[in-house]
Amino acid sequence: KNQVEQSPQSLIILEGKNCTLQCNYTVSPFSNLRWYKQDTGRGPVSLTIMTFSENTKSNGRYTATLDADTKQSSLHITASQLSDSASYICVVSPGDSSYKLIFGSGTRLLVRP
Amino acid sequence: DGGITQSPKYLFRKEGQNVTLSCEQNLNHDAMYWYRQDPGQGLRLIYYSQIVNDFQKGDIAEGYSVSREKKESFPLTVTSAQKNPTAFYLCASSMRTNTQYFGPGTRLTVL
Numbered sequence: 001k002n003q004v005e006q007s008p009q010s011l012i013i014l015e016g017k018n019c020t021l022q023c024n025y026t027v028s029p030f031s032n033l034r035w036y037k038q039d040t041g042r043g044p045v046s047l048t049i050m051t052f053s054e055n056t057k058s059n060g061r062y063t064a065t066l067d068a069d070t071k072q073s074s075l076h077i078t079a080s081q082l083s084d085s086a087s088y089i090c091v092v093s094p095g096d097s098s099y100k101l102i103f104g105s106g107t108r109l110l111v112r113p
Numbered sequence: 114d115g116g117i118t119q120s121p122k123y124l125f126r127k128e129g130q131n132v133t134l135s136c137e138q139n140l141n142h143d144a145m146y147w148y149r150q151d152p153g154q155g156l157r158l159i160y161y162s163q164i165v166n167d168f169q170k171g172d173i174a175e176g177y178s179v180s181r182e183k184k185e186s187f188p189l190t191v192t193s194a195q196k197n198p199t200a201f202y203l204c205a206s207s208m209r210t211n212t213q214y215f216g217p218g219t220r221l222t223v224l
Contacts, residue, residue, distance in 0.1 A: 031210075036215075041220070043119075043216050044203075044215050099144060099169075099210055100158055100171070100172075104155055105153060105154055106155070
């Protein structure tokens with residue numbers, strides 16, 4: 001069964017600190033993996049997208065990694081800011097030209113001053 | 114200003130009523146989607162449409178209906194057959210199977 005699992009479910013860090021969010025998937029075949037940021041009460045916004053051959057991708061203070069062999073991805077946030085408080089969703093696209101994406105349930109991050 | 118819009122932002126429904134959620138995009142995307150989001154769960158696909166006048170059921174289509182008469186518009190009707198409709202509804206669009214862009218969402222509450 002195609003699944004995406006994220007950990008931790010929630011995380012609280014102090015402003016300025018770094019953190020890493022985890023994503024494990026069992027989707028096969030695999031096309032790409034995306035990380036989205038969702039502010040409370042808003043729609044998700046794409047942060048990064050990685051294909052099978054890419055193992056790291058950065059977007060400002062966000063750096064995503066992908067290990068296609070172990071089917072794991074991580075999202076590292078550097079020097080966190082209060083505006084980073086949001087849910088971060090890992091999304092995997094099956095490699096069958098499917099319009100159906102597999103969504104993780106997200107990690108809820110709270111950055112405190 | 115290109116983007117995807119949803120209306121209304123908040124919607125209240127009485128038991129037994131049908132309600133329609135609006136989704137419009139001016140990104141010239143071929144594909145459009147409707148998702149439902151419940152607390153602590155991943156997004157679940159309700160319906161999607163790859164081209165005008167064609168749409169397919171997602172994983173939780175029961176109690177919902179859609180239409181795709183125009184490329185820009187993909188309205189979702191939540192019917193009285195949907196037993197637990199209170200949720201956050203997200204519309205998205207994409208160029209084929211590329212990155213999906215999401216609207217701001219509609220929060221539906223059943224009174």
